[in-house]
Amino acid sequence: MTKQNEQYDIVIHGGRVMDPESGLDAVRNVGVKGETVAIITEEAIDGKETIDATGHVVAPGFIDTHSHGQDAFAFKLKLRDGVTTPLELEAGAYPVDDFYNAFEGKAQVNYGATVSHAFGRIAAMDGVDPKGFGLYGGAINAAATDGAQWHEKTADDPEDLKKILSNVEAGLNQGALGIGVPIGYYNKITSAEIYAVYGVAKRYKTFVGSHVRYMSNIQPSGVLALMEALSDAWVQDVPLLIHHIHSTSLGRTREALELVDKARERGLNVITEAYPYDYGSSIIGADYLGPGFQQAMGMDYEDITYVKTGEKMTEQLLAKYRSGDPGGMMMMKHMKEPDVMAAMKHEGVIVGSDSMPFIDEDGNIPAGDAPFGTGQGHPRGAGCFARTLRLVREKDLCPLMTAISKMTYLPAKWLEEFAPDMKRRGRLSAGAAADITIFDPETVTDNSEPVAGKMTLASTGIPYVLVNGTIVVKDSEVLKDVYPGQPIRNAVRS
Template sequence: MSLALAFLITCNFTYGQSTKKNEAKVQFDLVIKNGRVMDPETGFDKVANVGINNGFVTRITTDEIAGTRTIDASGHVVAPGFIDYHSHAQEPYGHKLYVRDGVTTPLDLEVGAFPVNEFYEFWEGKSFVNYGTNVAHVGARLSVLDGQEPDGRVLYSAAMGRAMNDGSQFKTKLYDPKDEKAIVDAVEREIKQGALGVAYPIGYYTVVGSPEVNAVTALAGKYNLPITTHVRYLSQIPPSGYMGITEMLTIARQNNAAVLFHHVQSNCLGLTGPCLDLIDAARAQGQKVVGEFYPYQYAGTYVDADYNRPGFEQRMGIQASDYVITATGEHLTPKKLDSLRTAAPGTNLLMYTMKEEYIMEAFKRPGTIVGSDGMPWIVEGDEGGFNATFDTPYGAGNGHARGSGTHARILRMVRETKAISLMEAISKMTYGPASFLEDHVPQMKIRGRIQEGSAADITIFDPKTVTDNATPTIGENSLPSTGIPYVIVNGIIVVDDSKVQNVAAGVAIRNKTIE
């Protein structure tokens, strides 16, 4: 039974039929009128009015309805709120840019959090977007191998910096079966704190043994959770990203775990097509698997990432000058890169590795989803670098433009290339992500759709003008998207006439805790 049908039976509504006799008496908290309502699950696509009560869509009709607040969406698309499973910009400034880009649910599933409970406590009662996380496998390794305890948000944690400056055992110690039990126990403890799944960014610690990954994935199978992965080997020559995908497909299949592959085109480069073919073949054989992409030719990284070690030129087809220091915009020379390996291995970089044809291959492939991989924002003068606040001005944060403009860029690509339909593009940002997670996280069953009974997470955009404005240039990579004047989270207007409201509209996307 569909979400809409179940809701209508429960509430005794008549979906899509005229009720003009009684409609004038119905009052809603919020009404969106005259917009092109597009629901990718059902294919519903028509100009209609949407009524919202208590955080839920309770009416979609062509009849006149009244609300305490009304938004006239004439000439605009009314879509489900965008869902982004690849968000590292887990701070108010990052969230402010996300909602301007139409995102209502930015989750960190690639790296995750450790401890999981601290992540949820950090955001409780103060997030204007929905928030959630996987358990960070790398966090368990930091704890067990480096003796460092992250403070929930792993990428922001001082523990990561201490480990990087003290041998980085989490990414340099060769596989030892004696470590396995402690790491598995640490991951299981955090799963029980309501994690959405298990995150494996093993492209950043390729020394990890496959038996360890398999043992941890057995936990995902035990608790009916998905795994997500940035696979080993950012390379188009052996050992390649293609090999990394085959490894994780095998491990996921062995443990009956769903698997999400982050930024396929970034790892596979010239092998993007064959990598997506692998994923499609596995899905055709009954495996639950999805590939993700983002629409930019440059990636975010740091100096000491495994794939940036000497020999990167052949592996990725780039030169030292294709690396740019994120905070300054400086292009590297071979000498400068070598000096940073020793003096500042954690320096954040942009690297120009991807060609337009790799991106279009993923963009046009049915079943792929969009994930921004939005990185933490660096603000000049901050000692820690990642201390942007809600009031930090647009343009002041330095980072990757994908954290500002990914979703508007996808919509602009639809308009300019016509390579896929608008409905398919919306699905890649809404229903596609939701449907991957919904069998494991019940809250996602009512997101990624715009139907009677769905959560009122809604993005309203002008298909003729919506665009990304962020560029790689310092001062421009955190410019907000435009053409998305209204964004609603759980029935609360968070972007109102293109102005972000700092209201606690978001809810925790979280599994039940286990005693």
């Protein structure tokens, strides 16, 4: 029996197949068997189920390298945004086993994380167990009860440093993809400690994902912080993922991009990411919101919103929430559109949403079956990838194939050294994992806005999404009780 005469589990018929690895951009039929793309052909093929993709692009499933939203509601929004693999590579997870165990057999998407230097620090210096999810469950606030030693105390005592590095190594032994070092949230720690963390990455032959030390236009600047990360990586030959380069470099984004390009030209394995919004989000206790943030970041109190209540900050309110709810979510208007677009357009910059967990009026994560529109938080958690595609259509951001590559092949190719399973993802060819996103290039759009009731509105124009050969989004609806997600994980060491 020829491949054309076989019956496939799923056939995607008549779509514009776009594969950034091979450059294929043509109308084809795609046959899926089990978890794998079995055939891409001009010939007619039969399937147990057929999807008519006429007028639509058939692309590899989107990969998000910077997704803090790691819960069923967040995953549902990701799927509607075309994302099949949302990874937590910046803040990371600790303990790593807890993170992976939480999703086994229960995830609609593929999942994976780095080990968190920050939350390994919380465990070592504050005695708080983040239980795998540092941004969930109040670990940051719990650590504040003893003065947040993870945030305030330098590891001058060799025993403290030994505990921290031991926690990081434990996470790598449990299969973490790399080491997440979001030093921008605890920038008082010493350069010696960070250098030692990169040394662990060197020994384990893995990468560091860095939110660099400063977020500032003035000294000490985001560009200076980028230089620190590039230096540590260069000296120890450690692969480096720089998160949201425009958010930390601000008005000096072009200068920062040039530095990354030069480092890459000289042989450093470095990649960086951006998201298509000129406002960001994080925890309100972040160091960069300390005294002097106005001059450093070019914004003022009213540019900061406390997500739980929707309040615009004043000096008094910011002080209140930074001390009383340091792990609480905030949004801030601190970037300029030209800097955002420069990063998004730049060759080799991938798309990473930096999506935060959404919360309801009680400060809880919405349930997985909560309707869209429920909860509050940065709209990028719902619409980052569709927004990127809309900007391709409306603002000529870049060629469509380039945008797809930034969301699929480039991150997969960079990560495959640390997670061999990624060699099968981010591509659309025979033998690849059947993570597939089908979208209408003429209508795909984000709908989420920074307005109450609209922050978690789902993207539209993406009617079908497959994860490991299973249809998870059908006719623009996320199917219930379908959990084909697989772990994206490094080798587990004894």
